[in-house]
Amino acid sequence: MKSRYADENLSWIAPLVLLVIAIPFLIRGVTFSYRYYLYVLNIAGIYTILAVGLDILSGYTGLISLGHAGFFAIGAYTSAVLVDQAGIPFGLSLIITPIITGFFGLVVGFPALRVSGMYLGLTTMGFGFIARRLIIALRAWTEGSAGLEVSNPVLFGFEFASDWANYFLIFTFVVAVVVVARRVMNSKIGRAFMAIRDSERAAEAAGVNLTRYKLLAFFMSAVLAGLAGVLFAHTMRFISTDHFDILLSIYFIIMILVGGVGSIYGAVLGSVFIVLLDFLLIPAFKDWMALFVAIEVADIQSLIFGLIMFLFIIFQPMGLYGVWLKMRIYWKLFPFNPKKRFT
Amino acid sequence: MTETFGGLTQEVVSGIALGCIYALIALGFTLIYKATEVVNFAQGELMMVGAYVNFFFVSALLEVPLLNGVWAFIIALVGAVAFAVLFGAFLDLIINRPLKDEPVFSVIMATISLAIILRAVMAVIAGPMTRIPPSPFGSSVITFGGVAISTLDMFIILSAVVLVMVFYFFFNRTKWGIAMKATSEDPMAAHLVGIPVKKVYRNVWIFSMVVATIGGVLLAPRTLLDTHMGFLGLKAFPAAVLGGFGSIPGAIVGGVIMGVIETVSMGTLSFHFPWVKEINDIIVWIVLIAVLMIRPAGILGHEEVDRV
Secondary structure (H helix, E strand, O other): OOOOOOOOOOOOOHHHHHHHHHHHHHHHHOOOOOHHHHHHHHHHHHHHHHHHHHHHHHHHHOOOOOHHHHHHHHHHHHHHHHHHHOOOHHHHHHHHHHHHHHHHHHHHHHHOOOOOHHHHHHHHHHHHHHHHHHHHHHHHHHHHOOOEEEEEEEEEOOOOHHHHHHHHHHHHHHHHHHHHHHHOOHHHHHHHHHHHHHHHOOOHHHOHHHHHHHHHHHHHHHHHHHHHHHHHHHHOOOEEEHHHHHHHHHHHHHHHHHHHHOOOHHHHHHHHHHHHHHHHHHHHHEEEEEEEOOOOHHHHHHHHHHHHHHHHHHHHHHHHHHHHHHHHHHHHHHOOOOOOHHH | OOOOOOOOOHHHHHHHHHHHHHHHHHHHHHHHHHHHHHOOOOOOHHHHHHHHHHHHHHHHHHOOOOOOOHHHHHHHHHHHHHHHHHHHHHHHHHHHOOOOOOOOHHHHHHHHHHHHHHHHHHHHOOOOOOEEEOOOOOOEEEEOEEEEEEHHHHHHHHHHHHHHHHHHHOOEEEEEEHHHHHHHHHHHHHHHHOHHHHHHHHHHHHHHHHHHHHHHHHHHOOEEEOOHHHHHHHHHHHHHHHHOOOOOOHHHHHHHHHHHHHHHHHHHHHOOOOHHHHHHHHHHHHHHHHHHOOOOOOOOOOOOOOOO
């Protein structure tokens, strides 16, 4: 009898782990300012976890969320308050906080059972505003809109104090999340999600429990956002409500759209691409632009992101992952390429 | 202003004026939704663009010595509306046509990206500082039995009511309006019975941009003119959902109720219950979620039945 994993291809996990371990050493070998690049990669890793969660919700299940910054903020602030003010160890917070955020996901998921499409977008957008306002209102713990300083992560007596140490902490979770998410999306759960996305009625007729799976999608997505929030709070060491606004939610959606909606690798590619663009390319571009016009960095940033999102939606709806798939097919079939397949 | 009077009536009156602004924005995306079923998240930014164009015209024309005040404002308004017509046709080309038959997720994100692009482009053109646009009415105030209302607010209420009535009449009585409704039901069938679908799409984007421009021109002197003005457009969504999304009278009903709720909670309720102060700027979203829980079709909307 075939074992459960016999026809699964798991050989990609080892190269992925090796690549993730090798990258910081490569960067340190190449450049002296490696700390900044690691900092950028850490942010990319945190956003990757969140983008994978958002992709499970929006890409696989087809439920729009314009308020994911709300879950991210709840995760970050909950962990900051639990660790610094309630004295819970970081390792425990890493388990408790995502579950708490997941329950917020269930609460937001209940409206999703009744409304869909644009109405769901508005509901989640409203949730984003409400979550942010709630954090400001609880100023006894969160110091309102002034921002909150957070302690370093301490795990098994080891304090992660530098970007170098944080890299390994964050990317352990990134690899785990990517592997688990890919496995889950290939399972019964993932297929139920995709059935709901393609046609709710057909899914229901085929025996998918809509209530359970929609709530599960919200729960999983919020758990990952909460995990990203914990890591963000403790590795950035300062959080402020200004950061978690509606534009951040849109930024996350740009990531999954650019990467390719409905694929885990797409979410990874998209978030790494957008963060690298944001932190490395735009600062260089800004100096060059400043020679010609007086312009603010935030404006260039939003202009470029808006244009990228717009062009991807219209010309390449499959995103970067779709480009990669097309390239792979092109090379596999090399001398026999019908032209019209690649339009 | 009569802050010392400070009664509930005063708050309700200024709430109605604020609500009429929401109604103007909501009217803009209701028009597009009725004909194309595209939800335009960039409506607030279209309003911002219209307000800036009008501002540039006004400041250029006020320099001309021959024109006295009022004529400069009228010519500027005509110029801004002319720009709106061109810009609306352009938006139809770049947004509506490529996104026909795309899933709703892509359409929402495309209009959001349009909003981001417009805001950034306007910030590049107009610079980061906040402008104080001149108003043709100055700061004149009309008083009815102790309730003061500025002339500008009167004009806002008046134009919102007139525009809603005009478009209501247009959609229910005229040939073009019924053609638009037919197009929204089924573009292919509309095309087969001889309705020029492309023209319908272009016209509806033009109407929407013109309504947005009028809203922007009236709103700019009330608040100040900067590139973040478009965020107000987001608040018009709860107003439209409350009234019933896709219903033209619903736009003004929902807008006015939402405007009154907002100003009353900011004034009297915050004064008597301190905790209300915390939720002032999110009260519209709380109302939205409550409406979606109780009656998703809104006050004047119809329950949609989809076919399998």
